[in-house]
Amino acid sequence: MLQNIGIPGLVLILVIALIIFGPSKLPEIGRAFGNTLKEFKKTTNDLVHGETSAESSKPQAVNKSESKN
Structure with a gap:
């Protein structure tokens, strides 16, 4: 479905979005x-x-031998 939009279709969607929002x-x-x-x-x-x-x-467990160094 979205493969067939193309550049003109995207421009049209952007213009409509700009007008609406x-x-x-x-x-x-x-x-x-x-x-x-x-x-x-x-x-x-x-x-x-x-x-x-x-x-x-979950936080990773710290090895006690590594934390003493």
Whole structure:
């Protein structure tokens, strides 16, 4: 579906978004969309590799022998 948009279609979508949201809101919308894609990619990657978000957020255990040096 998105493969057939092309440059004219993207320009049309951007112009419509500019008219609807205005120039001040577009950077915020783009930032939110980018963060959403980043989080989706991270979650998908975690699911593929079998790591849950609880496991990835746990702090790493420090070896006591390393902390004394």
